[in-house]
Amino acid sequence: MVQDSIRVLQTQGYKVTKPRRQVLEILEEAQESLSPYDIQRLLRRQGKHLNHVTIYRILDLFCSLNLAHKLLSTGRFVKCSLGDKEGCHRFMVCHRCGTLQEFADERLCQEENGFARNFDFHTEYHLSESSGLCSNCYRKQHQKQENA
Amino acid sequence: MVQDSIRVLQTQGYKVTKPRRQVLEILEEAQESLSPYDIQRLLRRQGKHLNHVTIYRILDLFCSLNLAHKLLSTGRFVKCSLGDKEGCHRFMVCHRCGTLQEFADERLCQEENGFARNFDFHTEYHLSESSGLCSNCYRKQHQKQENA
DNA sequence: AGCTTAAATGCAACAGTGTTGCGATTAGGG
DNA sequence: CCCTAATCGCAACACTGTTGCATTTAAGCT
Ligand SMILES: [Mn+2]
Ligand SMILES: [Mn+2]
Ligand SMILES: [Zn+2]
Ligand SMILES: [Zn+2]
Numbered sequence: 001m002v003q004d005s006i007r008v009l010q011t012q013g014y015k016v017t018k019p020r021r022q023v024l025e026i027l028e029e030a031q032e033s034l035s036p037y038d039i040q041r042l043l044r045r046q047g048k049h050l051n052h053v054t055i056y057r058i059l060d061l062f063c064s065l066n067l068a069h070k071l072l073s074t075g076r077f078v079k080c081s082l083g084d085k086e087g088c089h090r091f092m093v094c095h096r097c098g099t100l101q102e103f104a105d106e107r108l109c110q111e112e113n114g115f116a117r118n119f120d121f122h123t124e125y126h127l128s129e130s131s132g133l134c135s136n137c138y139r140k141q142h143q144k145q146e147n148a
Numbered sequence: 149m150v151q152d153s154i155r156v157l158q159t160q161g162y163k164v165t166k167p168r169r170q171v172l173e174i175l176e177e178a179q180e181s182l183s184p185y186d187i188q189r190l191l192r193r194q195g196k197h198l199n200h201v202t203i204y205r206i207l208d209l210f211c212s213l214n215l216a217h218k219l220l221s222t223g224r225f226v227k228c229s230l231g232d233k234e235g236c237h238r239f240m241v242c243h244r245c246g247t248l249q250e251f252a253d254e255r256l257c258q259e260e261n262g263f264a265r266n267f268d269f270h271t272e273y274h275l276s277e278s279s280g281l282c283s284n285c286y287r288k289q290h291q292k293q294e295n296a
Numbered sequence: 297a298g299c300t301t302a303a304a305t306g307c308a309a310c311a312g313t314g315t316t317g318c319g320a321t322t323a324g325g326g
Numbered sequence: 327c328c329c330t331a332a333t334c335g336c337a338a339c340a341c342t343g344t345t346g347c348a349t350t351t352a353a354g355c356t
Contacts (some may be wrong), residue, residue, distance in 0.1 A: 015303060015352050037342075051306050056343065058304095072220035073275055075342095092269045101267055108263070111256055112278055119249055120283035121240045128223055129275045130260060135268035164321050164330060187315075199335050206333095213309065223313095 001079075002028050004069045008084050012065060019050050023058045024079070027068060032098030033076035069102075073129050078102070088126045094134035096141075100135075149227075150176050153215045156232050167198050171206045172227070175216060180246030181224035198250070206256060213220075221277050236274045242282035245290075249282075 002024045026039050034042070036055045039131050043050055059077055062068035066084040068077050071091065081102045082089055088109050093100040109126060116123045132143060150172045155163050168269035174187050182190070184203045191198055207225055214232040217223050219239065229250045230237055236257050243250040257274060264271045281289060 001168070017352070019305070035342090052342085053307080053344080054305055057326065063252055069185075070278070075223075081166075081280055092264055092267060094270070095272070101269065103263070105263055108256070108259055110277075111259060112228075115251070115256070116240055116278060116280070119240060119244075119251075119277070120286075121242075121249065121280055122283075122286045123240070123278045123280040124243070125279050127277045127279060128260075129220070130264060130271045131273050131275060132264070132271040138268075138270045165323070167334070183313090200313090201315080201336080202334055217343065 004083075005062075005079075008065055008067060011140070014065075019054050020058055020061075022048050022050065023055060023062070024067075027062075027077065027079040030078075033071050033074060033078045033093075033100065035074075035076045071100075071129065072127050073131065085092065088128070090126070090128040090130075092130045092132065092134075094137055096133055096137040097133050099134055151153050152231070153210075154228075156213055156215060162209065162213075163213055167202050168209075169212070171194050171203060172200065172215075173233065175210075175227040178226075181219050181222060181226045181241075181248065183222075183224045208294070219248075219277065221279065238274070238276040238278075240278045240280065240282075242285055243279050244281055244285040247282055258275070 002021070004113050005024050006016055006021070009020065014020075023039060026042050027034065030042075030115055036052060036059060039055050039059075040050060040052055059068060059070070063077075064071055066080055066086070068079050069091075070077055071088060071093070073093065077098060078091075080089065082104060087104055090103055090105065090108070092103070108128075112126055113123050150169070153172050154164050154169070157168065162168075170191055171187060175182065176189050178190075184200060184207060187207075188198055188200055188202050207216060207218070211218055211225075214228055214234070216227055217237060217239075218225055219241070220240065226239075226248060227290075228237065230252060235252055237251065238251055238256070239248050240251070260274055261271050
């Protein structure tokens with residue numbers, strides 16, 4: 001996974017530096033999305049010290065290469081799980097535990113584009129995040145209500 | 149339009165204050181979305197001085213009453229144009245002039261929910277903004293390319 | 297393995313954004 | 327015209343994000 005991203009960096013002519021590796025690894029490990037300062041704190045706990053400016057610049061680069069995404073709803077970052085290809089990447093985010101699923105669906109895009117045409121709007125890309133509960137958190141929530 | 153919002157404030161037991169009126173009017177006039185500090189600057193040009201803390205608190209209130217929305221992509225605010233009812237409100241934002249259309253579409257929601265169920269995800273609400281060109285800006289862009 | 301150098305990082309300083317507590321003001325009911 | 331809870335303004339602060347420039351480093355080349 002991290003290897004794939006490293007290969008993208010290389011083939012695009014970017015250096016594979018220690019800070020870039022470290023940010024990749026942190027994003028890979030994380031179950032939830034991370035803010036730039038979250039990343040700095042997590043790395044510091046591992047004895048790795050990165051300047052926040054560096055983290056910002058690395059995240060910018062990763063996003064431009066589609067190795068990571070900046071979530072709209074929170075501004076936090078996640079590692080892309082669909083590869084670095086172009087296209088519309090959508091998210092389902094659990095608002096309880098923060099875990100998320102990335103997916104792409106051509107039909108949804110078609111539908112949205114069709115709707116937009118009615119308004120004479122020329123869509124270039126879709127930004128889409130659904131908020132809700134993952135199966136785990138839904139089950140927990142449900143059990144609580146039964147016991148209450 | 150502003151009148152409708154004022155009525156919502158009254159029926160919900162909130163005071164109709166001068167700052168709240170002023171923010172409502174600015175949002176109503178604006179063609180594009182506004183940041184809290186944009187609102188402060190615009191009002192100041194009209195000789196109206198609001199503390200930024202006040203503006204933040206007013207925008208929080210308006211959003212909680214569905215009188216305004218905070219755009220995901222920019223964090224800027226727009227007046228809701230579909231009334232204060234619950235439901236999924238989507239946007240088409242022109243990335244050139246900033247104007248936007250708000251809309252709601254039950255079929256899109258159904259489709260997204262159906263997709264989520266396959267992942268055992270329980271959707272509570274959709275966050276959706278399409279980015280592209282409005283008809284005006286599309287025409288301008290097109291003409292430019294012809295002349296070039 | 298040691299040079300070389302463009303690319304990347306670190307640092308300092310700063311600007312912008314957003315939050316909290318508390319005292320002063322005000323809308324709106326009696 | 328009072329009264330008072332709701333709202334606002336102010337001060338102080340924390341967090342987030344940006345820029346310019348000096349220093350370090352990855353990686354290509356001997
Ligand atoms: Mn992706
Ligand atoms: Mn709305
Ligand atoms: Zn969850
Ligand atoms: Zn436009």
